Amino acid sequence: MPTISQKGHDMPASPIRKLVPYAEQATENGKHIYYLNIGQPDIKTPEVALNAVKQNDVEILSYSRSEGSETYRKKLAQYFGKHDIKVSHNDIIVTTGASEALLFLFSSIMDPNDEVIISEPFYANYIAFSTASGVKVVPAICDIDDNFALPPIDTFEKLITPKTKAILICNPGNPTGYLYSKEEIQQLAALAIKHDLFLVADEVYREFVYDGNTHYSIMQVEGIDQHAVIIDSVSKRYSMCGARVGCLVSKNKTLMQTVLKFAQARLSPPTYAQIASEAALDTPQSYFDDVIEEYVDRRDTLIAELKKIDGIKVAVPQGAFYCIAELPIKNADDFAQWLLEHFDIDGETVMVAPANGFYSTPGVGLNQIRIAYVLNKKSLVKAVNILKEALKVYPN
Known part of the structure; x- marks a missing residue:
């Protein structure tokens, strides 16, 4: 058998x-x-997104570019700019959900048996993506008694080995709802730069921040350009889980050229879903x-x-x-x-x-x-x- x-x-x-x-x-x-x-x-789901699909005049449902529609990426860059994340459309690759963005990233920056440090507990599929890529997850354990706060930064540093290629966080966190402070993000950024690692932030819940707090992105840190990678998605932001549209964002050109090769191998992200996602960016505050x-x-x-x-x-x-x-x-x-x-x-x-x-x-x-x-x-x-x-x- x-x-x-x-x-x-x-x-x-x-x-x-x-x-x-x-x-x-x-x-x-x-x-x-x-x-x-x-x-x-x-x-x-915002009506503007649904209507973009219902009322469009597409006659041939063709492939988009492998990196995603240029008009969508340009509007995405404007969206990020409103959140003080200064990127161009060339720093963005559209993916089939944030899941594909993470799979492309892991394949682009890690070889089998390399390591990624993740604050634990974490989104369950991170383990699946790591397994699919042959990568080892090294947990930085957070505790419910401390409201799942980030461990001291030296905890992360002690976990770094020659096999470590990246630190991955989700901010705000799934499954904990923990929100990283500006100081914590800056400490992680400094650690990534010091040890020449990628700092990856899954920021799909960026808008969902409570109690007068604000979200601070890793890409707001000075000097982080070659190390920072943002993973994003329309799923939660616009209640569009079924669209399966996400993106990977980085100013590291070598990384983006590598990710693009994986994107080309799967041809392109879904066209109708990109039409809806582009329209969703016009959703009012x-x-x-x-x-x-x-x-x-x-x-x-x-x-x-x-x-x-x-x-x-x-x-x-x-x-x-x-x-x-x-x-x-x-x-x-x-x-x-x-x-x-x-x-x-x-x-x-x-x-x-x-x-x-x-x-x-x-x-x-x-x-x-x-x-x-x-x-x-x-x-x-x-x-x-x-x-x-x-x-x-x-x-x-």
């Missing part, structure tokens, strides 16, 4: 999606599920003001309700729309499956993402879950009440 690769064996299942069969069965059994497991916003106000209300509601449950520990997010909660249980994987298979209140249950999949360190996060507060406040209150009652009777 033919065999599959070791890489295939090592590729992790998504902690966000692996429970889907149990959710589908629960739905077939007549249960209503509150989905807290995945970052799919319920916010409406009032859209984001309303969305941020809604997410702050949801966050505050979720945290307040969770804190009413005995034995729960929860980190308070400053951005994005996720939080990590530590439960008085031993195994969140088992608990999440049990919720779908064996528990409901009046035919309703909850789907959560076990947090151990957001760690690369064995045995860490086993009693934690990630909650995406992408439901309205009424649904969040109901969902947390289900969690509360479930914990009272959960056998393990």
Whole structure:
């Protein structure tokens, strides 16, 4: 019998999606599920983006350039400029989601067995991208008791070896909602320059910053041009997850020429999705003001309700729309499956993402879950009440 690769064996299942069969069965059994497991916003996509597709006069749905539509990249450069990130359209390559941008990047800057340092917990697919590229993840561990704050900078420095090629952060963070300060970004930038590493920032949640804080990008640091790489996406910003359009941004010309070769190999990003994404850049600021106000209300509601449950520990997010909660249980994987298979209140249950999949360190996060507060406040209150009652009777 033919065999599959070791890489295939090592590729992790998504902690966000692996429970889907149990959710589908629960739905077939007549249960209503509150989905807290995945970052799919319920916010409406801007009409300007949808209308750009509905009302366009395209007669031939042809390839775009491998680096993405020039008009879209020029408008993207203007968007970044409004956020004090000074780049030209030639510093941008459009990708099929931020996922493809990360895959292209890992293939461009790292060889098999090279290392990337990532603050942990982190977006689960970083492990998948690393596995696909044969790269080793070296975690810089953050702690829920410290609200998942960045570890001291010397912690990162101690992890650097001759195999280290990059430091990767998500700002604001998925799954923690942690927002890096200007000082922390500058410290990481100085470390990357000192050791001649790439500093990569996944900034897809740039707009989602709360409590009067502001987002500080790695590309706002002086002298970082040859080391900084931004990963971005329209998915969360405009509630356009299905468009699958992201981008990679860097002023390092050698890097961008290399990334372009991978982009050429897959031909081009999707044309219709670029049309929608370009139009989305005309979304008025009032859209984001309303969305941020809604997410702050949801966050505050979720945290307040969770804190009413005995034995729960929860980190308070400053951005994005996720939080990590530590439960008085031993195994969140088992608990999440049990919720779908064996528990409901009046035919309703909850789907959560076990947090151990957001760690690369064995045995860490086993009693934690990630909650995406992408439901309205009424649904969040109901969902947390289900969690509360479930914990009272959960056998393990």
